[in-house]
Amino acid sequence: MIRAGIIGGSGYTGGELIRILLMHPDAEISFVYSTTRAGTKISDTHPDLLGVTDMRFTGTVDSGVDVVFLCLGHGNSTAFLKANSFSEQTKVIDLSNDFRLAGDASLDDRRFVYGLPELNREKIRNAGHIANPGCFATAIQLALLPLASKQKLGNDVHINAMTGSTGAGVATSATTHFSWRNNNISWYKPFTHQHMGEISESLQSLQDEIPPIHFLPMRGNFTRGIFATAYTRYTDSLESAEALYREFYQDASFTHVSDQPLDLKQVVNTNQCHLHLHKHDDLLLVSSAIDNLLKGASGQAVQNMNLMFGVEEGSGLQLKSGVF
Ligand SMILES: NC(=O)c1ccc[n+]([C@@H]2O[C@H](COP(=O)([O-])OP(=O)(O)OC[C@H]3O[C@@H](n4cnc5c(N)ncnc54)[C@H](OP(=O)(O)O)[C@@H]3O)[C@@H](O)[C@H]2O)c1
Numbered sequence: 001m002i003r004a005g006i007i008g009g010s011g012y013t014g015g016e017l018i019r020i021l022l023m024h025p026d027a028e029i030s031f032v033y034s035t036t037r038a039g040t041k042i043s044d045t046h047p048d049l050l051g052v053t054d055m056r057f058t059g060t061v062d063s064g065v066d067v068v069f070l071c072l073g074h075g076n077s078t079a080f081l082k083a084n085s086f087s088e089q090t091k092v093i094d095l096s097n098d099f100r101l102a103g104d105a106s107l108d109d110r111r112f113v114y115g116l117p118e119l120n121r122e123k124i125r126n127a128g129h130i131a132n133p134g135c136f137a138t139a140i141q142l143a144l145l146p147l148a149s150k151q152k153l154g155n156d157v158h159i160n161a162m163t164g165s166t167g168a169g170v171a172t173s174a175t176t177h178f179s180w181r182n183n184n185i186s187w188y189k190p191f192t193h194q195h196m197g198e199i200s201e202s203l204q205s206l207q208d209e210i211p212p213i214h215f216l217p218m219r220g221n222f223t224r225g226i227f228a229t230a231y232t233r234y235t236d237s238l239e240s241a242e243a244l245y246r247e248f249y250q251d252a253s254f255t256h257v258s259d260q261p262l263d264l265k266q267v268v269n270t271n272q273c274h275l276h277l278h279k280h281d282d283l284l285l286v287s288s289a290i291d292n293l294l295k296g297a298s299g300q301a302v303q304n305m306n307l308m309f310g311v312e313e314g315s316g317l318q319l320k321s322g323v324f
Helices: 012-022 076-083 117-125 135-149 196-206 238-248 298-309
Strands: 002-007 027-033 067-070 091-094 110-114 129-131 157-163 213-219 226-233 255-258 273-280 283-290
Touching: 002 012, 002 298, 012 027, 012 298, 067 076, 067 298, 091 110, 091 298, 110 117, 110 196, 117 135, 117 298, 129 298, 135 157, 135 196, 135 213, 135 226, 135 238, 135 273, 135 283, 196 213, 238 255, 238 273
Parallel strands: 002 027, 002 067, 067 091, 091 129, 110 129, 157 213, 255 273
Antiparallel strands: 157 226, 226 283, 273 283
16 A cells, blocks of 8 residues: 655645545555644544544654655745655655746755656656646646647637636635625636746647747636636647547546537546537637646646556546536
């Protein structure tokens, strides 16, 4: 069994990791560290786990675990790794954006690999440290990577993506407060979202020159999921685009091309990314749907763990969507 530690266990991605790893056939949780809840029952914070686990949060780490997941806000992962040491064999999977960009991907002698299996599967298998991608970044890259792989991003790309409120973490804020968020919709950080850096680096790893990418992030009045659309000029046929996407994702365990237009609920509570292609005149519209906390965070982190430890890529991740 893979012995795992979780840091930041009271947050949303930490909670999702606990749920997945408790059911994982090849892994067991060694400890769940919390800065704010040490000594309390995990099920007091995550009540859905009542009757599933009697574990308590700890205020200390077991430095000999096989893998440690960092579920902390940006900047806190670096601080945590500097303050706490683990064995040389302990693999690290960080869910923050501390190590995602090439220029940030080192901490002392640790070298982080960008953990998008559809792009870096072989590198992930051999990695000791993973920078898990951002949620918007996952949905958007999976929508565009096949085009970049054939140098087909020739003109401006326009992206609109809407996220649920769990994307902002467990702490309440003005824009996650129920009274504001419910029955509401809004955009934020137009064209400047922090995930643009990792999206651009991944596309540039496949296509030398990429066109301007215009990304408008939106807040939706639902709790989970990201529904993204991207469109750009594409003069070949729809059939050629579908063949390109199906070939690019032929070995992907969780990314699938649908013949049908998508809705969000078909992927919520799963580690899937579903894609759909539509052509109108010379425009190709790519839709992409994921669960922000699973394929966009904790599910993808476990997918990376599975690859790093040589167990089946989908182990522990055969989850059921909440279609209705
Ligand atoms: N939410 C998403 O959809 C999503 C998707 C992809 C990536 N991410 C990234 O994953 C990381 C965790 O996200 P999350 O949504 O799980 O966040 P969160 O719900 O806010 O949880 C973060 C946890 O970090 C711990 N923590 C430790 N030191 C802290 C400090 N100084 N200030 C605040 N919290 C501190 C807290 O847990 P304890 O009190 O138990 O220590 C807190 O609950 C972030 O970097 C985020 O950007 C999130």
